[in-house]
Amino acid sequence: MLLEANSLKYAHSGQKVMTFPDVKLDAGEALLILGKSGSGKTTLLNILAGLLAPIQGEVILDGVKLTSLQGQKLDMFRGKNIGIVFQKPHLVAALPVRQNLELVHFFSKKKGQDIDQLLTELGIHHKAKSSVLTLSEGEAQRVSIARALANSPKLILADEPTSSLDDENTENVIQLLKVQAAKIGAALVIVTHDHRVKNQVSNYIEVKSA
Numbered sequence: 001m002l003l004e005a006n007s008l009k010y011a012h013s014g015q016k017v018m019t020f021p022d023v024k025l026d027a028g029e030a031l032l033i034l035g036k037s038g039s040g041k042t043t044l045l046n047i048l049a050g051l052l053a054p055i056q057g058e059v060i061l062d063g064v065k066l067t068s069l070q071g072q073k074l075d076m077f078r079g080k081n082i083g084i085v086f087q088k089p090h091l092v093a094a095l096p097v098r099q100n101l102e103l104v105h106f107f108s109k110k111k112g113q114d115i116d117q118l119l120t121e122l123g124i125h126h127k128a129k130s131s132v133l134t135l136s137e138g139e140a141q142r143v144s145i146a147r148a149l150a151n152s153p154k155l156i157l158a159d160e161p162t163s164s165l166d167d168e169n170t171e172n173v174i175q176l177l178k179v180q181a182a183k184i185g186a187a188l189v190i191v192t193h194d195h196r197v198k199n200q201v202s203n204y205i206e207v208k209s210a
């Protein structure tokens with residue numbers, strides 16, 4: 001098992017305790033996190049990313065107990081092993097596409113994937129030298145996927161990656177994530193309430209507010 005999350009609970013300050021379903025994923029597998037607005041999907045994704053520490057339970061990625069790591073060790077582990085695609089691309093506006101990806105190699109201190117090949121596979125190599133400010137939403141989202149994959153992570157986390165995309169781009173983006181996850185042997189977790197995504201990934205868990 002590449003990714004395991006067991007008995008997770010979390011409470012935002014002043015809020016009630018949320019209880020999450022367990023997660024078990026093998027390399028190359030994809031999972032959707034479904035649930036109503038406010039049920040805790042993003043909170044669960046942030047726990048899997050080690051960005052929030054649960055009050056109970058554990059997350060194990062590739063044999064390492066993420067929930068026992070702290071500070072710099074946790075940051076280094078995340079930089080090497082986890083790629084995150086946010087709802088909005090959050091690219092570095094001052095840098096062109098290529099340098100946005102080179103930053104990942106720099107910070108993860110890992111060779112990772114070949115940037116030219118990655119940009120080609122995602123169909124945006126012709127934009128390598130472009131300012132990220134000139135990209136369409138679909139292109140910017142593909143760059144943010146390339147960035148999440150650049151360090152060849154073991155775990156790819158995506159939070160509503162298709163919410164601002166049209167049908168064609170939605171299908172492409174999910175397909176790209178699935179193909180890339182399978183290629184690098186990563187586990188893929190996607191938070192969504194986009195019904196279009198449910199047609200492409202059958203494996204899911206549902207987060208319910210108590």
Ligand SMILES: Nc1ncnc2c1ncn2[C@@H]1O[C@H](COP(=O)(O)OP(=O)(O)OP(=O)(O)O)[C@@H](O)[C@H]1O
Pocket residue numbers: 012013015035036037038039040041042043044193
């Ligand atoms: N930083 C925070 N401080 C306090 N409460 C928070 C914080 N972040 C989220 N919450 C609350 O925790 C609950 C779960 O939020 P979360 O963002 O995980 O839900 P979600 O299922 O991802 O929602 P959506 O589908 O609307 O994005 C909500 O009630 C939200 O208001």
